[in-house]
Amino acid sequence: MRRRWAVIAGVAAAAVGATVAAVALPASAPTSPAASASVAPPSVATAEVVRTDLVDRSDVDGTLGHARPSVIVGHGGTLTWLPRTGAVIRRGQRVHGVDGHAVPLLYGSVPLWRALGVGSRGRDVLLLERNLAALGHHLTVDEHYTWTTARAVRSWQRELRMPRTGVVNPGDAVVAPGPLRITAVRGTLGAPARGTVLTGTGTERRVTVRLPVTRQALAKVRAKVRIELPGGRATTGRVTRIGTLATAAPSEDPGAGEGTRTATVPVEIALDRPSAAGRLDGAPVTVGFAGATRKGVLAVPVNALTAGDTGGYAVEAVPGGPIPVRLGLFADGKVEVSGPGLAAGMRVEVPSP
Numbered sequence: 001m002r003r004r005w006a007v008i009a010g011v012a013a014a015a016v017g018a019t020v021a022a023v024a025l026p027a028s029a030p031t032s033p034a035a036s037a038s039v040a041p042p043s044v045a046t047a048e049v050v051r052t053d054l055v056d057r058s059d060v061d062g063t064l065g066h067a068r069p070s071v072i073v074g075h076g077g078t079l080t081w082l083p084r085t086g087a088v089i090r091r092g093q094r095v096h097g098v099d100g101h102a103v104p105l106l107y108g109s110v111p112l113w114r115a116l117g118v119g120s121r122g123r124d125v126l127l128l129e130r131n132l133a134a135l136g137h138h139l140t141v142d143e144h145y146t147w148t149t150a151r152a153v154r155s156w157q158r159e160l161r162m163p164r165t166g167v168v169n170p171g172d173a174v175v176a177p178g179p180l181r182i183t184a185v186r187g188t189l190g191a192p193a194r195g196t197v198l199t200g201t202g203t204e205r206r207v208t209v210r211l212p213v214t215r216q217a218l219a220k221v222r223a224k225v226r227i228e229l230p231g232g233r234a235t236t237g238r239v240t241r242i243g244t245l246a247t248a249a250p251s252e253d254p255g256a257g258e259g260t261r262t263a264t265v266p267v268e269i270a271l272d273r274p275s276a277a278g279r280l281d282g283a284p285v286t287v288g289f290a291g292a293t294r295k296g297v298l299a300v301p302v303n304a305l306t307a308g309d310t311g312g313y314a315v316e317a318v319p320g321g322p323i324p325v326r327l328g329l330f331a332d333g334k335v336e337v338s339g340p341g342l343a344a345g346m347r348v349e350v351p352s353p
Contacts, residue, residue, distance in 0.1 A: 046318050046347040047304055053295045054331040057226065057288035058218055062209035064229070064283045067268065068177055068202035074098070074193030075171025082189060087182045088203055092135045095174040098193045101162045105180055106131040106173045117167040120145040127175065128168060132156060179203045205274040207237060209287050210264040213246050218289035219267045226288035227271065235276035237287075241268040292329055299334040304348045315342070316349035 072095060081097025089095055094102035106112075108127035116125060121143050129141045129149060137152035150166035157164045162172070171193075174180070180200045187197035207227060211219055223239045243266035269287060271277060300315055306322070308314040314322040315337065328336030 056291040066201035067206040072198040207269040
């Protein structure tokens with residue numbers, strides 16, 4: 001700025017001299033306040049040298065949606081009731097209707113794949129008994145289908161207006177890990193309950209990212225990430241699942257050749273504040289994965305850097321002049337700097353806005 005001011009002042013002095021000669025003012029004529037103001041040094045914008053933590057982030061495109069996609073298939077009979085798209089169904093509630101009776105939702109991870117009756121044993125029996133107990137029926141919860149289990153099942157079947165057989169068949173209930181949000185209705189009332197009847201998801205908000213396998217090290221389960229939402233809003237989340245099966249898709253790199261494909265793995269992220277996403281669904285987002293971290297370092301805005309007189313970089317202290325600096329990590333518009341004479345709280349010159 002001093003060099004720039006010297007040039008400005010020189011040009012201004014020459015202009016004042018030419019004006020004096022043109023009007024033949026005496027040498028002793030006083031300078032007007034307006035003339036003095038016209039050559040006042042320009043204001044200088046500054047920024048503070050701060051001590052902070054810097055985190056290098058890699059941004060990857062993702063999609064905001066819901067967790068746990070599900071496909072509900074029919075097992076025979078005629079469809080007599082279907083939910084609306086967007087409906088949320090919870091344990092014990094009707095998912096769809098077949099032959100005039102309700103097909104309810106049970107929570108679990110094991111499908112009902114066989115007929116269950118007295119003498120059956122296994123994880124599917126345990127799932128059924130846990131759900132019956134949660135719905136208020138009295139029985140022993142284990143992996144054994146006993147007469148007590150059959151009595152609870154007959155009570156449950158009476159509530160559903162089903163034949164009270166004490167036996168549970170695969171089409172008698174839908175199993176999902178939790179509440180079910182209907183995303184599409186595929187079946188038709190009066191049509192056979194076969195094939196895909198409904199599709200759905202869980203109710204938890206999730207961001208899904210297709211992360212290139214070459215950058216897979218960025219994602220760690222429970223690691224915190226930054227999420228930029230449409231409209232300039234931002235929130236945070238944590239990685240909940242990293243897929244292990246890589247799939248190839250056309251590369252989005254503009255520099256890649258035509259036909260180039262990139263192997264990616266799916267990464268799921270749970271929002272720390274689901275309400276921050278509002279009603280957005282299927283919206284594009286940007287996920288910032290944390291990389292290198294530098295704690296308690298001096299940093300300045302990147303645009304505060306100038307070329308040093310002997311090479312390298314410097315910052316222009318105000319007051320004080322140029323201070324040579326060594327550069328470290330760049331992150332979030334700042335750069336780590338170090339050098340003799342540099343201290344937190346100093347002001348350095350930055351380009352005027």
